[in-house]
Amino acid sequence: MADAAQSKVISLWIATAQETDYPRLDGDLDVDVAVIGGGIAGLTAALELKGRGLTVAVIEGSRIGTGVTGNTTGKVTSLHRLAYGTLAADHGEDAARAYGQANEAALEHIAKTVAAEDIDCGFRRVANYTYTASTEHLPAIRAEAELAARLGLPASYTADVPLPFPTAGAVRFDHQAQIHAVNYLRGLARAVDGGGSVVVERTVVTELRDGTPAEAVTDRGTVRARDIVVATNVPMGDGGRYRERLTLHRSYIVASPVPGGSLPEDATFISADEPMRSILSARVGGTDYVLVGGEGHPVGGDGGAPGAGSTERFDRLAEFSRERLGGGAPAYRWSTQDTLPADGLPFAGSLTPEARHVYVITGLRKWGLTNGTAAALVVAEAITGGASPWAGLFDSTREVAPARQAESTTAEPRLPPWRGLPRLAPREGAVFDVDGKATAVYADDSGAPHALSARCTHLRCVVEFRRGADGEAPTWDCPCHGSRFALDGTVIQGPAEKDLARRDLPR
Numbered sequence: 001m002a003d004a005a006q007s008k009v010i011s012l013w014i015a016t017a018q019e020t021d022y023p024r025l026d027g028d029l030d031v032d033v034a035v036i037g038g039g040i041a042g043l044t045a046a047l048e049l050k051g052r053g054l055t056v057a058v059i060e061g062s063r064i065g066t067g068v069t070g071n072t073t074g075k076v077t078s079l080h081r082l083a084y085g086t087l088a089a090d091h092g093e094d095a096a097r098a099y100g101q102a103n104e105a106a107l108e109h110i111a112k113t114v115a116a117e118d119i120d121c122g123f124r125r126v127a128n129y130t131y132t133a134s135t136e137h138l139p140a141i142r143a144e145a146e147l148a149a150r151l152g153l154p155a156s157y158t159a160d161v162p163l164p165f166p167t168a169g170a171v172r173f174d175h176q177a178q179i180h181a182v183n184y185l186r187g188l189a190r191a192v193d194g195g196g197s198v199v200v201e202r203t204v205v206t207e208l209r210d211g212t213p214a215e216a217v218t219d220r221g222t223v224r225a226r227d228i229v230v231a232t233n234v235p236m237g238d239g240g241r242y243r244e245r246l247t248l249h250r251s252y253i254v255a256s257p258v259p260g261g262s263l264p265e266d267a268t269f270i271s272a273d274e275p276m277r278s279i280l281s282a283r284v285g286g287t288d289y290v291l292v293g294g295e296g297h298p299v300g301g302d303g304g305a306p307g308a309g310s311t312e313r314f315d316r317l318a319e320f321s322r323e324r325l326g327g328g329a330p331a332y333r334w335s336t337q338d339t340l341p342a343d344g345l346p347f348a349g350s351l352t353p354e355a356r357h358v359y360v361i362t363g364l365r366k367w368g369l370t371n372g373t374a375a376a377l378v379v380a381e382a383i384t385g386g387a388s389p390w391a392g393l394f395d396s397t398r399e400v401a402p403a404r405q406a407e408s409t410t411a412e413p414r415l416p417p418w419r420g421l422p423r424l425a426p427r428e429g430a431v432f433d434v435d436g437k438a439t440a441v442y443a444d445d446s447g448a449p450h451a452l453s454a455r456c457t458h459l460r461c462v463v464e465f466r467r468g469a470d471g472e473a474p475t476w477d478c479p480c481h482g483s484r485f486a487l488d489g490t491v492i493q494g495p496a497e498k499d500l501a502r503r504d505l506p507r
């Protein structure tokens with residue numbers, strides 16, 4: 001199907017936002033708080049801390065809003081599919097209530113910030129639905145609606161779902177929202193920069209030092225601060241046992257033009273059924289788009305099974321968009337990954353139990369626009385000596401049973417021995433055992449092999465070949481914490497900071 005393949009491989013949000021142009025760090029700097037990462041978590045924490053009278057430096061390795069937040073769907077909601085039933089079963093109703101309150105407070109914090117800072121990010125109020133097309137799932141839908149209403153959330157059950165295809169019923173949350181996430185981050189960055197606080201871009205932090213002062217070390221200088229916030233999506237370094245307590249999941253989105261007025265403007269949707277489909281419509285630059293997301297899989301490679309390549313995943317989303325929602329050929333398609341906490345609750349607080357001045361925000365469970373905002377407020381409160389009502393719920397040092405993915409990915413893969421090229425077709429890659437060393441080999445267009453160390457430079461897991469979709473460059477992806485490397489070994493996405501080393505193959 002040529003449908004999705006014609007589209008640009010970039011998120012609608014990144015493609016339609018003006019690029020930021022903050023300088024690189026230029027020499028050493030002293031501030032009250034250094035925030036590493038210019039996504040929703042870092043920028044929200046930074047602005048909150050500045051508002052509390054502290055000077056901050058946001059250190060972004062790439063450009064503001066080009067991380068996971070720039071690749072989001074854009075729902076700002078406390079309805080996270082069927083999360084409340086699971087949270088109540090695993091942690092009790094009080095914890096589920098607190099999770100809902102934290103996310104509702106985050107939603108209102110975003111609404112307030114948009115107004116206070118006059119951020120032009122298409123913020124609009126919508127109702128959000130978790131729907132099912134099958135009567136089999138109706139009891140779960142009804143139970144979620146009843147539980148969420150009992151927890152004090154703006155929830156109800158409805159059989160009236162404003163989608164243009166048959167549905168059986170839905171949980172409905174009122175007074176939710178959606179945003180152009182990159183434009184929101186640009187607004188946050190603009191509000192942070194100035195008055196003794198700074199935003200720097202294209203400045204990668206390579207080392208953290210806890211102490212008085214704490215230090216964030218980069219190749220452009222060191223930022224000394226009383227406190228540091230690590231908001232890099234996946235935490236830097238190997239402290240804090242996040243490797244055991246988080247898994248990473250990649251999902252795919254297509255954005256297709258759709259005739260204006262054919263979809264409700266005031267509603268967003270996610271299916272309770274599998275395959276999961278997430279739906280949002282937005283008017284951007286005068287064009288009406290419908291976004292369809294889904295096709296998620298644990299990170300590393302393209303997701304394993306036959307038919308599971310990125311091209312097929314985009315095609316299935318495009319087909320759903322066309323058949324069910326009247327979407328035209330996709331204009332944009334993209335994929336991104338986020339951290340899933342093994343117990344379903346975000347982490348916000350000290351990076352490790354021993355850390356004195358280093359804080360972390362992670363585990364936003366693919367609902368980071370609100371979870372990341374809530375977590376940022378928890379950390380800002382901790383840094384300024386206050387007590388957030390959600391500090392205990394999000395406690396970053398809590399014990400969590402290891403995630404299943406962590407167990408499987410830490411096992412050493414059995415690698416086929418390298419016996420020369422015929423095993424690889426042009427534009428294919430695989431990892432081999434070459435003289436006892438895990439070696440990533442890619443055969444280029446002419447079939448010539450290019451070899452790299454397959455040991456991820458973060459914590460030495462073995463990377464996997466990700467073919468990518470048509471029009472997208474293949475990559476080497478790490479199944480442990482989601483680092484991604486280009487075919488020449490260059491880091492595309494952390495937590496790894498160093499490139500994969502080149503290797504020679506035996507003649």
Ligand SMILES: Cc1cc2nc3c(=O)[nH]c(=O)nc-3n(C[C@H](O)[C@H](O)[C@H](O)COP(=O)(O)OP(=O)(O)OC[C@H]3O[C@@H](n4cnc5c(N)ncnc54)[C@H](O)[C@@H]3O)c2cc1C
Nearest residue numbers: 037039040041061067068069073074075205366367368369
């Ligand atoms: C497909 C998909 C759809 C989603 N849709 C929604 C949605 O509709 N609603 C919702 O609430 N959530 C959604 N989410 C989740 C949400 O987008 C994320 O939870 C959230 O954006 C994560 O924000 P972050 O600040 O942690 O990470 P990021 O936005 O990735 O920010 C981290 C930043 O840190 C920088 N960085 C990393 N390492 C370093 C370093 N060493 N030095 C300096 N900088 C560094 C990166 O460049 C990056 O810019 C979705 C997730 C996925 C995967």
Ligand code: FES
Nearest residue numbers: 456458459478481
């Ligand atoms: S070992 Fe952590 S990302 Fe690869």
